[in-house]
Amino acid sequence: MTRTLDADYLVVGAGAIGMAFTDALIDHSDARVVMVDRRHGVGGHWLEAYPFVQLHQSSCFYGVASTMLGGGKLQVSGPEAGLQERATQPEITAYYVQALKRLRETGRVEFIPASDFDGDRRITSRISGSTFQVPETCRIVNAHYLAPTIPAEQAPPFDVVDGARVVPVDRLPRLEEAPSQYVVVGSGKTATDATIWLLARGVDPDAICWVRPRDPWMLNRALVQPDPAVYLGLVADIMQSTAESATLDEVFLRLEERGAMLRIDRSVTPTMAKAPTLGTWELEQLRTVGDVVRRGHLNSVSRGKLSLDSGVVGVADDALVVHCAADGLKNPPLLPLWRPSDIALQPIRAGFPCFSAALAGYVEATRTDDDEKNRLCPPSQFGNSLQQWAGMNLLGTRAAQSFGAEADIKEWADGVALNPSRVPPGTPASAALDDARSRLAAHTGPALEKFAAFIEG
Numbered sequence: 001m002t003r004t005l006d007a008d009y010l011v012v013g014a015g016a017i018g019m020a021f022t023d024a025l026i027d028h029s030d031a032r033v034v035m036v037d038r039r040h041g042v043g044g045h046w047l048e049a050y051p052f053v054q055l056h057q058s059s060c061f062y063g064v065a066s067t068m069l070g071g072g073k074l075q076v077s078g079p080e081a082g083l084q085e086r087a088t089q090p091e092i093t094a095y096y097v098q099a100l101k102r103l104r105e106t107g108r109v110e111f112i113p114a115s116d117f118d119g120d121r122r123i124t125s126r127i128s129g130s131t132f133q134v135p136e137t138c139r140i141v142n143a144h145y146l147a148p149t150i151p152a153e154q155a156p157p158f159d160v161v162d163g164a165r166v167v168p169v170d171r172l173p174r175l176e177e178a179p180s181q182y183v184v185v186g187s188g189k190t191a192t193d194a195t196i197w198l199l200a201r202g203v204d205p206d207a208i209c210w211v212r213p214r215d216p217w218m219l220n221r222a223l224v225q226p227d228p229a230v231y232l233g234l235v236a237d238i239m240q241s242t243a244e245s246a247t248l249d250e251v252f253l254r255l256e257e258r259g260a261m262l263r264i265d266r267s268v269t270p271t272m273a274k275a276p277t278l279g280t281w282e283l284e285q286l287r288t289v290g291d292v293v294r295r296g297h298l299n300s301v302s303r304g305k306l307s308l309d310s311g312v313v314g315v316a317d318d319a320l321v322v323h324c325a326a327d328g329l330k331n332p333p334l335l336p337l338w339r340p341s342d343i344a345l346q347p348i349r350a351g352f353p354c355f356s357a358a359l360a361g362y363v364e365a366t367r368t369d370d371d372e373k374n375r376l377c378p379p380s381q382f383g384n385s386l387q388q389w390a391g392m393n394l395l396g397t398r399a400a401q402s403f404g405a406e407a408d409i410k411e412w413a414d415g416v417a418l419n420p421s422r423v424p425p426g427t428p429a430s431a432a433l434d435d436a437r438s439r440l441a442a443h444t445g446p447a448l449e450k451f452a453a454f455i456e457g
Helices: 016-027 089-105 169-174 189-200 228-243 248-257 280-286 353-366 370-376 386-404 407-414 431-456
Strands: 009-012 033-036 109-112 115-117 122-125 131-133 139-142 165-168 182-185 208-211 218-220 291-293 298-302 305-308 311-314 320-323
Touching: 009 016, 016 033, 016 089, 016 353, 089 109, 165 169, 169 189, 169 320, 182 189, 189 208, 189 280, 228 248, 228 386, 228 431, 248 386, 248 431, 353 370, 353 407, 370 386, 386 407, 386 431
Parallel strands: 009 033, 009 139, 033 109, 165 320, 182 208, 182 320, 208 291
Antiparallel strands: 115 122, 122 131, 298 305, 305 311
16 A cells, blocks of 8 residues: 655655755754655765765765754864875764664654655555555655766766776775775776875785876865864955966866966876866875876777777786776756756755755745745756866856845855854955955856856866
C-alpha cells in the first residue's frame, strides 16, 4: 500500500545542496519537507568519498546556514597555520548527521533514505520496497541536477585490459602491497589530493607518473578566507585583472603575478579553470613530480602500457593506475531555478554552491512569485574552460548585484557564514578593506564587459 506523505516540498537529494536549501527554507517558513536520497544517509557524495579528502575551501563556507561547519576555528599548526580549518570527510559526514537531527526536531522534516524517486510524485524504498507519494500540491525540488560523480561510484573512463592494475582513489589507503610505480589519472582536485597523499606517505616523486590531459589554474587558498579584506581583495584582483586584460590568458597571468592564481608548471598555459583552491605548500610538492604525461585523454590501460589520444607510453609492469578522472563538477544547461515542474537548484553567485542553495531556500520562503524569484536568483555555472570561468564570474556577479539590492536578502546574507563576500556588522575599518572596495567600485563594470566579450570569443 502506498502512503501519502504530508509535505509542501519534496527535496530530491540530501547532499550538500538539498540540505542547505531545506535548512534555510525550514528556518524562514512553516513549510513541511520530505527529503529523499538513494544513499543510506544525508551528506551526498561525502558518504562515498576517498577517506583522506578534505574540503579545498574554508569549512565555514560549506554546509548549512544555521550551523557553521567547524565553528570558525583556525589551524594552529602545519603549513596552513592561521588559515581557516578545512573539514575532513569524517567531520563533514558527522556534521550532516547533526544538521539532519536539528531539522527533524522541528517536527516538519522527514527523511527517506535508500530510496528512488520516479520523476513524478512516487518514492520507492530500495530496502523494503515500500512506496510513498506526495500530494499534487507538493512542490518538487531537484537537488541533484548538479550531483557530482566520483571515482568510487563510476567506472574508469578508459578500458582496462591484460591484467592491468587499476583502483579508484578511495582504495589507496587499503593497499596491501606497494607497486614500483603509481600512475595518477586526472587533472583536477582529486588527482592533486592523491598525489599529495602519496608523497606524504614516503612515495618517491620519481615513482609517480601523472597523466594530466589538461593543466589547471587553481586559486591560492590563503586568499579564499572569511576575512572580508582578504576575500574582497581577491575579488577585486579578479575584476581589476580582467578589466586591464585583452585576453583571458592575460587575465590569468595577471592574477598569477598578484599571487591569486597558481599553476603547477609555469611553462605550460593551462586550459582548465575549475579553480579549486590549493596551498602553496601543496604546489611545491606537486612540482616535484616530473613524469607528467600530456598526450590527451587515456583510452586504455594494459600491463606496462598506457594508450592515449596522442600515442603510447610505457609504465612498469606492476604499475598501479589510480583512477581520479570522474567528473566532479557538472555543467549541464542552465535552467530557470523556479519552473512549473520543479525547483532546479543550481549555482547563483560565482562558486560556493552551499550559499547558493541556502539563498534559494531563503528566497523560496520569503517570496511568492516565481518570476520574481528567478529575477533575483538567475542561475550561474561552474567553471571548466577559461571561457566557462569567465561566464561563471559574469553570471554570478550579475546575480549578486540582483539579490544584493534587496534589503532583507542583504541582511540575511551578511549574517550567513556561507557567504564569502559578507562584511558582518561591526567589521573594523582597514586600509586593505577600503582598497578592495575602491577597486571593486572602479573595475567591476569594465570587468563584466570584458567577461561578456571573452565569452563571445
